[in-house]
Amino acid sequence: MMWFNIAKAQSFMPTQGTEIAKQVDNLYGFLLITSFIACVLVIGGMIYFVWKYRRKTPNDKTAYISHNTFLEFLWSFIPLVIFLAVFVWGWYIYHNMRAMPKNALEINVLGKQWAWEVEYKNGYKTVNEVVVPIGQDVKILLTSSDVIHSFFVPSFRIKQDAVPGRYTALWFRAEKLGDFHIFCTEYCGTSHSGMIGKLKVVSREDFDRYLEQGQEERNLPLAKKGEKLFAVKACASCHSVDSPAVKVGPSLFQKFGHEEEMDNGEKLKFDENYIRESILEPNKHIVKGFPKGVMPTFQGQLNENELSALVEYIKELK
Amino acid sequence: MATKSAHHGDNYINFEKGLWSWLTTVDHKRIGLMYMISVMFFFFVGGVMALLLRLELFAPNATANVGQVLKNGDVYNQVLTYHGAIMVFMVIVPGIPAILGNFFLPLHLGAKDVAFPKINLLSWYCFMAGAALAILTFFFNKIDTGWTFYTPYSIRTGTATVLMVLGAFVMGMSSVLTGLNFIVTVHKLRAPGMTMHRMPLFVWALYSTAILQMLATPVLAITLLLLAAEKLFGVGIFDPALGGDPVLFQHFFWFYSHPAVYIMIIPAMGVVSELITTFSRKVIFGYTAIAYSSLGIAAVSFFVWGHHMFVSGQSETAGILFSFITMLVGVPTAIKMFNWVATLYKGSISFDSPMLFALGFLFLFAIGGVTGIMLATLPIDVHFHDTYFVVAHFHYVMVGGTLMALMGGFYYWFPKMFGKMFNENLARLSFVFIFIGFNVTFFPQFILGAMGMPRRYFDYIPAYETLNKVSTVGSWLILTGFLFGLYAIVQGIRKGPKASMNPWNSKTLEWQTSSPPPHDNFAVEPIVTAGPYEYR
Numbered sequence: 001m002m003w004f005n006i007a008k009a010q011s012f013m014p015t016q017g018t019e020i021a022k023q024v025d026n027l028y029g030f031l032l033i034t035s036f037i038a039c040v041l042v043i044g045g046m047i048y049f050v051w052k053y054r055r056k057t058p059n060d061k062t063a064y065i066s067h068n069t070f071l072e073f074l075w076s077f078i079p080l081v082i083f084l085a086v087f088v089w090g091w092y093i094y095h096n097m098r099a100m101p102k103n104a105l106e107i108n109v110l111g112k113q114w115a116w117e118v119e120y121k122n123g124y125k126t127v128n129e130v131v132v133p134i135g136q137d138v139k140i141l142l143t144s145s146d147v148i149h150s151f152f153v154p155s156f157r158i159k160q161d162a163v164p165g166r167y168t169a170l171w172f173r174a175e176k177l178g179d180f181h182i183f184c185t186e187y188c189g190t191s192h193s194g195m196i197g198k199l200k201v202v203s204r205e206d207f208d209r210y211l212e213q214g215q216e217e218r219n220l221p222l223a224k225k226g227e228k229l230f231a232v233k234a235c236a237s238c239h240s241v242d243s244p245a246v247k248v249g250p251s252l253f254q255k256f257g258h259e260e261e262m263d264n265g266e267k268l269k270f271d272e273n274y275i276r277e278s279i280l281e282p283n284k285h286i287v288k289g290f291p292k293g294v295m296p297t298f299q300g301q302l303n304e305n306e307l308s309a310l311v312e313y314i315k316e317l318k
Numbered sequence: 319m320a321t322k323s324a325h326h327g328d329n330y331i332n333f334e335k336g337l338w339s340w341l342t343t344v345d346h347k348r349i350g351l352m353y354m355i356s357v358m359f360f361f362f363v364g365g366v367m368a369l370l371l372r373l374e375l376f377a378p379n380a381t382a383n384v385g386q387v388l389k390n391g392d393v394y395n396q397v398l399t400y401h402g403a404i405m406v407f408m409v410i411v412p413g414i415p416a417i418l419g420n421f422f423l424p425l426h427l428g429a430k431d432v433a434f435p436k437i438n439l440l441s442w443y444c445f446m447a448g449a450a451l452a453i454l455t456f457f458f459n460k461i462d463t464g465w466t467f468y469t470p471y472s473i474r475t476g477t478a479t480v481l482m483v484l485g486a487f488v489m490g491m492s493s494v495l496t497g498l499n500f501i502v503t504v505h506k507l508r509a510p511g512m513t514m515h516r517m518p519l520f521v522w523a524l525y526s527t528a529i530l531q532m533l534a535t536p537v538l539a540i541t542l543l544l545l546a547a548e549k550l551f552g553v554g555i556f557d558p559a560l561g562g563d564p565v566l567f568q569h570f571f572w573f574y575s576h577p578a579v580y581i582m583i584i585p586a587m588g589v590v591s592e593l594i595t596t597f598s599r600k601v602i603f604g605y606t607a608i609a610y611s612s613l614g615i616a617a618v619s620f621f622v623w624g625h626h627m628f629v630s631g632q633s634e635t636a637g638i639l640f641s642f643i644t645m646l647v648g649v650p651t652a653i654k655m656f657n658w659v660a661t662l663y664k665g666s667i668s669f670d671s672p673m674l675f676a677l678g679f680l681f682l683f684a685i686g687g688v689t690g691i692m693l694a695t696l697p698i699d700v701h702f703h704d705t706y707f708v709v710a711h712f713h714y715v716m717v718g719g720t721l722m723a724l725m726g727g728f729y730y731w732f733p734k735m736f737g738k739m740f741n742e743n744l745a746r747l748s749f750v751f752i753f754i755g756f757n758v759t760f761f762p763q764f765i766l767g768a769m770g771m772p773r774r775y776f777d778y779i780p781a782y783e784t785l786n787k788v789s790t791v792g793s794w795l796i797l798t799g800f801l802f803g804l805y806a807i808v809q810g811i812r813k814g815p816k817a818s819m820n821p822w823n824s825k826t827l828e829w830q831t832s833s834p835p836p837h838d839n840f841a842v843e844p845i846v847t848a849g850p851y852e853y854r
Contacts, residue, residue: 012765013769062853072604072653163558185772187471193776
């Protein structure tokens, strides 16, 4: 199998983080070499012929060869055999990719414009960061709250769409410690290219400690909880919190207690109730200069405790 | 018609005078030229957008001044959408059949016109009306869905999707009408002695394409109407919030759009067959195999749409079946490649610019073809799906394939269309820049895709910067090439020396009439006694 790996080295594929990645690269290496040979035959043959049979006089005699049944059979049959072999080999690997292992560690991932919301079995939530232990089967259960997204980890050679209204899944067993990129590969609007997450592969002990820490975060003070929630709900992709710079939505930095002009000219005080209303009915009062209909409602997605935490956090942005 | 009583011209261009005579013409040659002007205009618009996209991707956004050409992700997504929609629906799908097909199908068959000349004119108006509707959206409410209009994004984004979709619908009608016209023309208007097996391969290709257009386009039309109904009335077919299925849209969409990929490439294969045999001055190798493999590709293309959806959540079994059938399309395609190369064997090959484009086609299509097999292979597609690898692959097939053939065919038939010769050196220079620029632009994208860079990205991580820079520089080379080409064409039309009846010594019928052809194509109805490529 060494020559496949040589091909792999030239294939610019990212680090192989799983066993499946190695299997995919072997097949890819085989295809690269076969394709290269095929191109050399076709393109090389073409270049050789056009040079050898270039027009020498205006009235060159050419051969009259209309067909050759044996040759034609051969060049239909050989590609067919190669294609079918590749197909079967691909089928085998694909089946390994799709057969979900039993007793895998399950992690729920929700795609939303424009972040990955991650939830572990113990209720711990993070955003854009999936932490998994090394050497264990992990099953990611995917869905989406708005449009179709696609969960892609290049180093693991796995990808699956997150479709609203249904669950899809993928699995992997990480074999390398370290951080790997998670990209969204299904076009999902404005910040599609900013929807980047991190997949951290850590040791078993680190993973257990990570989950415990997550448990402890539940007892944080209200504003800290709000900060966490602000990140988890990806509010930061539209609102800046540490500078007056405007993103898609208005900045929330040092806004609390001040008056804001609305798009209908009305002036409203930026207080607890306005924050609450903006989260639950975002299109009721739009700050001047911003378009209507951009922010989705969070009605039904946050409980009273979480709303208070967010208000407390925004209050403290000084 | 009364207005036509006072015509005296000796060819189709000076047959009648005035803009009105062009806008009301039913002459397939004039309609071909009208398509040519419209398509070239759309190509220019789509091309400028491509350059802007590449300019934006020259550097990541973190880099000051460069990499911020398009302001923000929304503007980028809009430009991307229009680039894709314009190039697909207004340039590559109509390109060869509407320009070269309209002009040369009747000439190839020895006919006076297509079967339904007025429907032919109507199809041009449908095309223009659809294009106008689509472009109109750009001026008041831009769309940002990508040319695929995937649900539920296209339902939720607050933009002019309905109007755009209506535009695509009307352009689809144009496609169906042209297909219908071509099928009837091939069956009914062949000159005496021209059996099906004596038709030039370009005609065979147009015929296969026409069948695809007739059968596949209505599916797109229905899908787009459903999408419009969903958006306007919230009927709940595709939107999960209303109980619909978003993946259903993908099934419908690709059921049209995969055959559409062959609507784009089969005519190109037809043009290349003509070019290779003419400039090798040799009978084509495996005429029957090439003719029937076009039909074979057309037939199988209806059953492969699911290979766009290996990671969409469709069942494992479906993925396996679609992968298998997709592999089968590779066989007739490979047969054609081998036939073209075999035609060169013991030929007398000249390097006129149309032939350079045909050889360029073989080169690029070989790469496009083998990477297509990679994408048909299930686990490899899982990694490559929706990355730049796919972008590189379909640009190699559609631009490297279809556009190369369109340019080659255009230079080949230029003397017949305008009765003048273009500047050969300029045309060759144009080819060299386009060919090199194309590879510089798109080959790095294969590597970017393998490295994992997803497509439709406004910005990217720093690891992808170098290859994106190279790719952008390549796009400037392509631009230079097209500018040389445009200059060659304009100069050729204005000041080119007069072309003879048959400057390339070709055997097919269109060269047996004067250049440019008279209004009725042939002074005397031709009688066919042999196959189309009897070079002995």
